[in-house]
Structure formats: C-alpha cells, structure tokens
Amino acid sequence: MSNNTKWLASVQSLEEAQSLNGCLPDILDMKQPAKGALGALPVDIVEDIVKSVSGRCLTSATIGDLPMQFDVIEPAIMNMVGTGVDYVKIGLFGGEEQADCLQALTPVIKQLTTPVIAVIFADRNYETDVIEQVLKAGFSGVMVDTAEKNGRSLLDLWSIDALTAFVNIVKNAESLCGLAGALRIEDIATLRALKPDYLGFRSALCPERRRNASLSATLAQTIASELE
Numbered sequence: 578m579s580n581n582t583k584w585l586a587s588v589q590s591l592e593e594a595q596s597l598n599g600c601l602p603d604i605l606d607m608k609q610p611a612k613g614a615l616g617a618l619p620v621d622i623v624e625d626i627v628k629s630v631s632g633r634c635l636t637s638a639t640i641g642d643l644p645m646q647f648d649v650i651e652p653a654i655m656n657m658v659g660t661g662v663d664y665v666k667i668g669l670f671g672g673e674e675q676a677d678c679l680q681a682l683t684p685v686i687k688q689l690t691t692p693v694i695a696v697i698f699a700d701r702n703y704e705t706d707v708i709e710q711v712l713k714a715g716f717s718g719v720m721v722d723t724a725e726k727n728g729r730s731l732l733d734l735w736s737i738d739a740l741t742a743f744v745n746i747v748k749n750a751e752s753l754c755g756l757a758g759a760l761r762i763e764d765i766a767t768l769r770a771l772k773p774d775y776l777g778f779r780s781a782l783c784p785e786r787r788r789n790a791s792l793s794a795t796l797a798q799t800i801a802s803e804l805e
C-alpha cells in the first residue's frame with residue numbers, strides 16, 4: 578500500500594531462491610510453474626525456502642490450480658500457512674461454484690493471522706462484482722495474473738483503463754494490489770505509473786521467457802534496477 582511499486586519473483590526451488598541472495602525481491606514467491614499458473618510446490622520445499630530466506634524479504638506461496646471448492650481449498654490454505662510463509666496466494670479460476678466457495682472461506686480467511694491474497698485472471702470470465710466479493714471475503718490483497726501461460730501478457734488482455742480501475746478499486750479498499758501475467762521488463766515503466774503495490778514476475782526472470790526453465794539472477798538484477 579506504499580507509493581513505491583515493489584516486485585515479486587516466483588521461484589521453483591531452493592537453488593533458485595538462493596541464486597537471488599544478491600538481489601532479493603520484495604516478495605519471494607514460491608510456485609511450481611510446470612504445474613500451472615499457480616502450481617504449488619511441496620510444503621517441505623516451501624519450508625526450506627522460508628528458513629533459508631530467514632526474514633530477509635517477505636515470502637509467499639501458491640496452493641495450486643485448484644477447483645473452487647471449499648473442501649479442496651481450505652485444507653490447501655492451512656497446509657501452506659503451516660510452512661511459515663508470509664502470504665498465501667489462492668487462484669480464483671471462476672465458475673459457478675466460486676461465489677459460494679468465497680463465502681464459505683470468509684470466516685477461515687478472516688481468522689487467520691497469515692494474510693491470504695486472491696489471484697484473479699485476466700483471461701478468465703467472472704461475475705461483474707468479483708472484486709467486491711473478494712474484498713468482502715477478507716483477503717489482504719488482490720492480484721491479477723494470466724491463467725494461460727501461452728505468451729499473452731496482462732497488457733495484451735486488459736487495457737490501461739481496465740488496469741487503472743482495478744488498481745484504484747483495490748487500493749481504495751486498503752488492500753494490497755499486484756499485477757502479473759507474463760510481464761516484460763519493457764512493461765515496467767507503463768505499469769509502475771499505475772502505482773500498484775507489486776509487479777510479479779516469472780517469465781521475465783527466465784532466459785527466452787521459458788518460465789519452466791531456471792531463472793537468471795542477471796535478469797532479476799535488471800528488474801530490481803528498473804524498479805529502483
């Protein structure tokens with residue numbers, strides 16, 4: 578919720594996390610890109626990374642690309658909370674069950690001390706009041722990302738007007754606001770001008786934007802410098 582846009586880097590292993598020791602992001606995010614947009618890493622790997630980071634930056638972890646069913650999502654949130662991560666991120670993949678699932682999750686999310694971030698997707702369809710539903714459900718932040726990792730970026734899918742409206746609604750609700758989705762280093766200046774709290778990166782950290790490959794600390798350094 579500050580005026581300076583920070584950055585989030587998604588890593589898929591302890592080795593990748595340690596390769597960023599010289600230029601840690603504001604949020605070190607843990608996910609398994611090969612398993613989807615928000616593919617989950619095993620909890621023991623998340624625990625190892627949280628220990629290795631040891632409070633030098635914030636951490637987040639995703640729970641996987643899961644159906645919008647309370648009985649599936651609630652235990653996955655609790656498992657990830659148990660790792661000691663600073664934020665848990667859950668993807669809202671849309672569909673008829675989503676509104677009921679959000680309602681059922683509300684008391685769980687509100688009583689957790691670990692903040693939970695909702696991720697919506699620029700390439701999914703939602704009820705028109707989805708952001709309001711998310712804000713009411715007690716999430717500490719809302720990110721927009723892309724569900725299909727097919728090369729189309731957030732800026733290919735949403736206009737600047739739509740992004741501005743999103744950032745303003747989320748920030749006016751005093752909730753954290755993040756933008757992600759195959760962002761390119763060249764997009765940083767445009768997106769930063771909208772004043773989101775975070776920009777999130779995976780593809781841009783990887784040589785040739787191959788998000789399942791290993792990330793490059795040099796690309797991470799470039800992103801960090803752009804955001805300085």
Ligand SMILES: O=C[C@H](O)COP(=O)(O)O
Pocket residue numbers: 585586587606608722723726757758759760777778779780781788
């Ligand atoms: O949360 C940020 C995501 O990891 C972004 O991944 P991406 O840049 O490959 O779309």
